[in-house]
Amino acid sequence: MAKTSILIVEELTQAVMTALEQAYETHRYWEAPDKDMLLSAISDRVRGIATTGHAGASESLIQALPNLEIISCYGVGVDAVDLPAAARAGVIVTNTPDVLTDDVANLAVGFVLAVSRDLVQGDAHARSGAWERDGNMHLTRSIRGKKAGIVGLGRIGMDIAKKLEIFELEIHWHGPRAKPGAPYPYHPDLTEMAAAVDYLLVACPGGAATRHIVNGAVLAALGPEGSLINISRGSCVDEAALVAAVETGTIGWAGLDVFEDEPRIPEALKQSDRVTLQPHAGSATVETRAAMGALVVENLALHFAGKPVRTPVT
Numbered sequence: 590m591a592k593t594s595i596l597i598v599e600e601l602t603q604a605v606m607t608a609l610e611q612a613y614e615t616h617r618y619w620e621a622p623d624k625d626m627l628l629s630a631i632s633d634r635v636r637g638i639a640t641t642g643h644a645g646a647s648e649s650l651i652q653a654l655p656n657l658e659i660i661s662c663y664g665v666g667v668d669a670v671d672l673p674a675a676a677r678a679g680v681i682v683t684n685t686p687d688v689l690t691d692d693v694a695n696l697a698v699g700f701v702l703a704v705s706r707d708l709v710q711g712d713a714h715a716r717s718g719a720w721e722r723d724g725n726m727h728l729t730r731s732i733r734g735k736k737a738g739i740v741g742l743g744r745i746g747m748d749i750a751k752k753l754e755i756f757e758l759e760i761h762w763h764g765p766r767a768k769p770g771a772p773y774p775y776h777p778d779l780t781e782m783a784a785a786v787d788y789l790l791v792a793c794p795g796g797a798a799t800r801h802i803v804n805g806a807v808l809a810a811l812g813p814e815g816s817l818i819n820i821s822r823g824s825c826v827d828e829a830a831l832v833a834a835v836e837t838g839t840i841g842w843a844g845l846d847v848f849e850d851e852p853r854i855p856e857a858l859k860q861s862d863r864v865t866l867q868p869h870a871g872s873a874t875v876e877t878r879a880a881m882g883a884l885v886v887e888n889l890a891l892h893f894a895g896k897p898v899r900t901p902v903t
């Protein structure tokens with residue numbers, strides 16, 4: 590029997606590529622010099638897409654594949670997949686929730702520690718010889734008793750909250766609607782919460798609904814003793830406003846894993862020693878990436894075996 594045909598939009602890990610190549614006739618979209626030509630040659634055959642949270646699947650790609658049944662996304666954030674277009678075409682979308690929660694939350698906690706204890710500056714002070722030459726580094730800041738405001742108390746947001754409680758921070762949160770069971774004070778107004786906390790941690794989804802929810806007014810409310818931590822999506826923060834806030838000292842510190850135009854990072858953020866950067870590495874551990882890859886493969890396999898997928902995006 591002929592193998593089912595799938596389109597791989599962006600290169601996945603070696604383990605995932607091997608598993609997909611064994612099970613399916615695979616087409617490598619990112620390698621095609623003429624993508625329209627590739628699509629017109631294979632469009633009737635393709636029944637599945639494997640993609641990443643970064644590459645997603647656009648409306649035009651979904652429309653170009655009339656027999657598409659499933660989009661299996663490597664990542665929990667599906668803001669780059671055109672979900673309305675997939676729904677209109679009757680295409681199932683799957684993602685990789687839960688398996689990455691722990692590592693992404695850990696990076697957020699790492700940022701809280703890094704910006705408070707000036708870990709990057711301390712490393713430079715020790716490594717560069719400045720300690721020997723100039724003496725001790727400046728004192729840093731304790732986190733116990735400080736307030737953290739979580740934007741988006743979902744899987745990752747809740748895990749961040751639980752972990753920060755261990756460090757004796759007081760947790761607050763903001764989201765689109767109150768949750769009756771949430772054990773922390775709810776702030777319906779994000780600017781008001783930013784004014785009330787020391788650390789503002791962004792853990793909501795990207796996409797149009799959350800674009801620039803952290804704007805200049807929110808940063809001004811966070812204030813010169815406040816820190817912004819973003820492990821969600823670059824689109825959630827108005828990056829121009831953030832650059833201005835860092836340059837003028839409107840906010841104190843920032844820990845950033847995600848950016849508006851990845852992999853490009855504004856020069857002012859790279860230059861500031863009050864900003865700790867990571868290259869969108871929240872889920873980038875060997876263990877988590879293996880688990881995410883296994884879910885991508887499993888969702889496709891379940892669907893083509895006529896079974897319900899494990900992690901549909903609802």
Ligand code: NAP
Pocket residue numbers: 665666667686687689693740741742743744745746763764765766792793794795798799802820821822846847869870871872873
């Ligand atoms: P989740 O369980 O769906 O949680 C998202 C939370 O955000 C939900 O509680 C949701 O509230 C809330 N939310 C929705 N719209 C909001 C808004 N306008 N303002 C504030 N909160 C809002 O998702 P998750 O698994 O925690 O993942 C969260 C996001 O993290 C992903 O979408 C992805 O963009 C990002 N992420 C980043 C990395 C990385 O490498 N840095 C890795 C994984 C994920 P309701 O429940 O009330 O709808």
